[in-house]
Amino acid sequence: MFKKYLSTVLIALSLTISFSSIQAHETSDPLVVLEGATTEIIKQVKAKQPAIDRNPDLILELIEEIVFPHVDFDYMSRWVIGRSMWKKASDKDRLAFRDEFKVLLLRTYANVVREYANEKIVYYPIRADYDDKKRIQISSSITQTNRDPIDVVYRLVLSSDGEWKLYDIVIEGVSLLKGFQSQFYDTLRQSGLAGLVIEVRQHNLDDKMKREADLKAKQKEVKKGDADVGA
Numbered sequence: 615m616f617k618k619y620l621s622t623v624l625i626a627l628s629l630t631i632s633f634s635s636i637q638a639h640e641t642s643d644p645l646v647v648l649e650g651a652t653t654e655i656i657k658q659v660k661a662k663q664p665a666i667d668r669n670p671d672l673i674l675e676l677i678e679e680i681v682f683p684h685v686d687f688d689y690m691s692r693w694v695i696g697r698s699m700w701k702k703a704s705d706k707d708r709l710a711f712r713d714e715f716k717v718l719l720l721r722t723y724a725n726v727v728r729e730y731a732n733e734k735i736v737y738y739p740i741r742a743d744y745d746d747k748k749r750i751q752i753s754s755s756i757t758q759t760n761r762d763p764i765d766v767v768y769r770l771v772l773s774s775d776g777e778w779k780l781y782d783i784v785i786e787g788v789s790l791l792k793g794f795q796s797q798f799y800d801t802l803r804q805s806g807l808a809g810l811v812i813e814v815r816q817h818n819l820d821d822k823m824k825r826e827a828d829l830k831a832k833q834k835e836v837k838k839g840d841a842d843v844g845a
Contacts, residue, residue, distance in 0.1 A: 644740070644744070644750060644752065645752055654680055655676065655677065658680060659673060662676070670724070670825065673724045674720055674721070674724050677720055677724060682716065684777065684779055684780065685719075685779060685781075687716055688712065689771060689779075689781045690781055690791060691708070691711055691712045691715055693782075693791050693795075694791055694798060695711065695807060695810075696795070696802075699806070702806075702807075703806070703807040703808075707807045707811060708807070711810065711814070714815050714818060718814055718818055721818065721821050721825070733758055733759075734756070735754050735755070735756050736754060736755045736757070738753040740752060748771060749769065749770065749771050749772070749781075750769075750770055750772075750778075751767050751768065751770075752767070753767050754766045764786060765785070765787075766783065766784070766785050767783070767785075768780060768782075768783055769783070801813050
């Protein structure tokens with residue numbers, strides 16, 4: 615249900631959203647913040663690739679440390695669920711959804727961050743004055759080898775702590791948040807937020823089990839190869 619959509623929209627995340635240790639108050643230009651920090655997660659993943667190959671969960675730790683503190687999950691969760699449903703939901707269900715939603719993004723992001731690490735991005739100047747703005751858009755284009763460029767718009771919100779945070783990505787006119795909203799609509803309508811939490815949690819669990827099984831199979835192949843070489 616989720617992976618096909620995420621594999622497309624998270625191309626942009628895998629390439630660009632890394633505001634590692636750079637706070638908004640250090641520069642008045644969010645474009646500089648965005649463009650200047652894009653290499654951090656890719657740099658770390660490349661540097662630690664041998665360790666990641668042995669322990670794929672290491673990339674999850676890197677993403678949580680470098681990227682996710684600078685994504686506004688609270689805003690994203692409220693927007694995706696919808697104002698009315700969010701207000702009706704219990705605090706317990708809200709928190710549970712936000713946490714599972716984060717895991718959903720994290721595990722898919724971990725897959726695509728390596729796949730698209732070598733693509734090139736061109737950023738365009740912010741058109742309007744944003745000094746008094748709480749939300750802005752940054753346009754860019756991703757150049758892919760032997761493929762047409764992808765137009766990407768990043769939507770950022772100025773948080774209460776003065777940091778610009780990502781809350782949506784629009785790829786070729788398709789909004790990440792609207793895509794999730796469409797994905798979740800039927801379950802929300804039939805089962806409410808509590809039902810959606812169960813569904814996303816099960817998806818995350820299935821994905822985790824598959825990753826663990828794939829790792830065990832890979833380790834088994836490596837051991838067999840080592841044994842064959844030593845024979």
